[in-house]
Amino acid sequence: METIKTKVIVVGGGPGGYVAAIRCGQLGFDTVLVEKERLGGTCLIRGCIPSKALIHAAGQFEAIARVAEGGRLGISLASPPQLDFAGTVRWKEGIVNQLNNGIAGLLKRAKVKVVQGWATFSDAKTCRVTGADTDVVITAEHVILANGSVPVELPFLPFGGSVISSTEALSLPELPKSLVVVGGGYIGLELGIAFRKLGSQVAVVEAQQQILPLYDEQLVEPVRRWLKRKNVITHLGAKAVGIDEAGTGLVIETDSRERLTLQADKILVATGRRPAVDGWGLEHMAVAIDGGFVRVDERCATSMKNVWAIGDLVGEPMLAHKASMQGEMVAEIIAGHRRRFDPVAIPAVCFTEPEIVSVETGATTADLQDAIVSTFPFQANGRALSMNGVEDGGFVRVVARKSDHRILRIHAVGPHVSELVGEFTQAIEMGAVLQDIACTIHAHPTLGEAFHEAALKGLGHAIHA
Ligand code: FAD
Ligand code: NAD
Numbered sequence: 001m002e003t004i005k006t007k008v009i010v011v012g013g014g015p016g017g018y019v020a021a022i023r024c025g026q027l028g029f030d031t032v033l034v035e036k037e038r039l040g041g042t043c044l045i046r047g048c049i050p051s052k053a054l055i056h057a058a059g060q061f062e063a064i065a066r067v068a069e070g071g072r073l074g075i076s077l078a079s080p081p082q083l084d085f086a087g088t089v090r091w092k093e094g095i096v097n098q099l100n101n102g103i104a105g106l107l108k109r110a111k112v113k114v115v116q117g118w119a120t121f122s123d124a125k126t127c128r129v130t131g132a133d134t135d136v137v138i139t140a141e142h143v144i145l146a147n148g149s150v151p152v153e154l155p156f157l158p159f160g161g162s163v164i165s166s167t168e169a170l171s172l173p174e175l176p177k178s179l180v181v182v183g184g185g186y187i188g189l190e191l192g193i194a195f196r197k198l199g200s201q202v203a204v205v206e207a208q209q210q211i212l213p214l215y216d217e218q219l220v221e222p223v224r225r226w227l228k229r230k231n232v233i234t235h236l237g238a239k240a241v242g243i244d245e246a247g248t249g250l251v252i253e254t255d256s257r258e259r260l261t262l263q264a265d266k267i268l269v270a271t272g273r274r275p276a277v278d279g280w281g282l283e284h285m286a287v288a289i290d291g292g293f294v295r296v297d298e299r300c301a302t303s304m305k306n307v308w309a310i311g312d313l314v315g316e317p318m319l320a321h322k323a324s325m326q327g328e329m330v331a332e333i334i335a336g337h338r339r340r341f342d343p344v345a346i347p348a349v350c351f352t353e354p355e356i357v358s359v360e361t362g363a364t365t366a367d368l369q370d371a372i373v374s375t376f377p378f379q380a381n382g383r384a385l386s387m388n389g390v391e392d393g394g395f396v397r398v399v400a401r402k403s404d405h406r407i408l409r410i411h412a413v414g415p416h417v418s419e420l421v422g423e424f425t426q427a428i429e430m431g432a433v434l435q436d437i438a439c440t441i442h443a444h445p446t447l448g449e450a451f452h453e454a455a456l457k458g459l460g461h462a463i464h465a
Contacts, residue, residue: 002136004113006032008334009127009140011119011280014041015320016311017146018103020327024144025110027335032138033112034119034129039103042148042312043320044096046167051190053092054170055351058197073388083198085175092170121281124304142306142334145287145294146327147280149273149312156242157182157250163243163267166191176200176265180250182240184211186350187270189223193353196230203233203262205240205252215356215411218397222413223352225392235260240269275313291315298340300330308334322346347425349418354394356413359424363399363408371408372400372434374458376450378414380465383445389415396420396450398434400458405433410451420448434458 010021013035021033038045061083068077107114115138117131126139151165159165164172166187179195181188184206196202204211204227211227211234212220227234237255244251249261275293288295288303293315300308308330311323329339350356363371378384378394394414400407410424427437437455442448456462 004032004115004136004138006030006113006138006140008032008142008144008331009034009119009138010144010146011127012041012146012148012311012313013037013039013103013114014146014148014311014323015043016148016313016323016327017041017144018107018327019324020144020146020310020331021112022106022110023328023331024334025107025112027331029331029334031110031112032115032140033107034115034117034127034138036116036118036131038100039107039114040096040100041146043323044099044103046170048320049099050092050096050170051166051187051194052351053095054088055190055194057088057091058194059353061199062197083175085198086173088198089171089173119280121285124285124287124307127281142308143285144327144330145302145307145309145313146311146323147276147313148323149318150276151269152272152274154182154240154269154271157240157267157269159269162248162265163269166268166270169195169266169268172266178202178264179266179268180205180262180264181268181270182250183270183272184208184234184236185214185270185272186212188268189352190350191268191270192232193223193226196232197353201231203235203264205235205238205250205262207237207239209237211236212350212352212356215350215358219356219358219411219413222354222392222394223356226353229392235262243267273312273318275315277313298342299333300326300341301333317346317348319346319348343429344431345425345428347421349421351418354389354392354414355417356411357417357421357424358409358411359421359428360409361428363401367401367408368399370402372398372402372405372458374398374400374434374454376454376457376462376465378447378450380453381445381447381450383447383449384415386445387415396454398437398451398454398458400434405435405458407432407434407437412450414447414450416447420451423448423451 007030008024010017010033024031064081068080117129117134119127119129121127178201181192181204184204192202238252241253242251249263294309296314310326312318345359347359375395375397378390396412399409434455442452
């Protein structure tokens with residue numbers, strides 16, 4: 001059996017692991033990256049990128065279909081568009097393949113050795129990697145664990161047949177005529193809305209009293225309106241409890257303990273993800289666990305010396321950009337840099353219709369109690385109107401401390417607001433006050449002007465509201 005001794009081993013080729021490995025390579029470390037499947041992990045292969053590709057295609061299809069129905073833009077079509085769903089899935093795969101090749105190239109350029117196979121640890125610094133053409137024992141001075149997460153499987157709704165996770169939903173052979181989504185969170189709504197735009201009948205079952213319960217009611221309202229307008233039925237305060245005897249219907253229990261059966265071609269279960277802690281010898285590494293996640297300090301150090309952990313494996317928020325930032329940081333800490341994972345804010349974007357953005361500091365209740373809350377509607381923004389993007393409402397909301405105008409939170413809901421998130425996060429990370437935004441010239445006509453106006457409004461002198 002082959003043996004490899006290396007300075008750093010990274011387990012997992014997702015946005016946490018591959019970024020950590022590239023940075024280790026750039027810093028001159030002998031680095032091995034182990035990945036069981038394809039480089040890119042959940043995010044590239046079955047998460048962020050394929051879902052956003054599907055969401056984009058669905059948006060294009062719906063926009064063209066609306067034109068065919070007689071849209072308001074003075075454009076007409078002789079007949080409605082036709083969907084070749086298999087072609088859409090192939091196009092999405094093409095993007096995934098292109099980025100997958102790109103990561104392989106970047107790792108090669110950074111001189112990272114990629115070993116394809118499943119790593120199983122026998123102690124904290126030694127693992128055996130087995131795969132189709134691989135059987136190798138690797139020992140390393142430093143171990144970076146980036147094993148990621150897997151979908152939560154409900155015991156009464158096991159995956160298989162018509163019950164699918166997001167992975168299958170992103171590669172279906174044909175468009176389901178009807179889809180029931182269990183879980184009205186990120187995945188359920190992003191994909192539920194995309195399938196509705198493509199033509200599926202969609203229903204959403206959410207245990208809480210609101211879809212996207214992580215966000216406040218006002219922020220979610222435009223999405224709720226879109227769902228209503230598009231006849232997406234939402235069962236709130238309802239829980240999935242199993243499949244009916246015929247094996248085709250989802251049985252749900254409502255708040256009032258009433259049982260309903262929802263018939264659907266596919267049942268997408270999107271009730272959260274859990275850290276991938278099973279089946280790779282974590283128990284042999286003497287690494288502490290906290291609430292199911294690998295416990296780390298602010299340097300992403302585990303309880304075992306020179307074993308580091310990053311990304312979905314170490315806790316919420318389970319987001320690709322958090323994983324990547326932690327990966328880069330750990331590589332630099334190994335190189336002796338003084339770094340800590342201490343962002344002022346980790347941005348979150350929900351790619352629904354319309355999109356939602358949230359950037360929050362860890363502001364205290366006392367800070368928030370007496371804060372300035374300034375909301376500027378996209379109805380008064382020329383760019384949003386010229387994009388025909390305010391049918392269901394939308395706004396930018398800025399929350400600032402009254403005493404010094406320091407910005408504590410920025411929220412937005414509206415067309416393409418995901419592209420504003422960089423400016424929002426930078427403002428908060430750099431400690432901006434309302435005057436900083438008010439005194440920055442925002443180009444016209446852009447959606448960003450709504451942020452400018454929200455800051456002006458917070459100072460008591462908005463121009464367009
Ligand atoms: P992962 O990406 O999960 O990668 C872990 C990798 O480790 C996997 O490839 C796995 O095969 C490998 N692995 C695990 N154990 C072993 C082992 N023992 N040996 C070898 N290999 C191993 N986040 C966003 O920020 N924005 C989005 O828009 C977004 N959309 C999403 C949409 C969907 C449908 C899903 C499911 C997730 C989405 N996410 C999104 C979340 C995002 O994908 C994750 O937060 C991110 O992938 C976590 O990165 P990671 O590197 O920690 O782990
Ligand atoms: P989620 O936590 O966002 O939503 C799960 C929802 O399911 C919750 O609203 C919960 O109340 C509900 N639920 C739980 N059990 C239920 C039951 N038995 N019946 C009905 N409803 C039930 O989880 P997700 O949508 O599976 O996404 C997982 C993670 O993936 C997210 O937390 C996020 O970190 C990541 N993600 C991010 C993005 C993005 O950044 N745009 C997109 C997709 C996924």
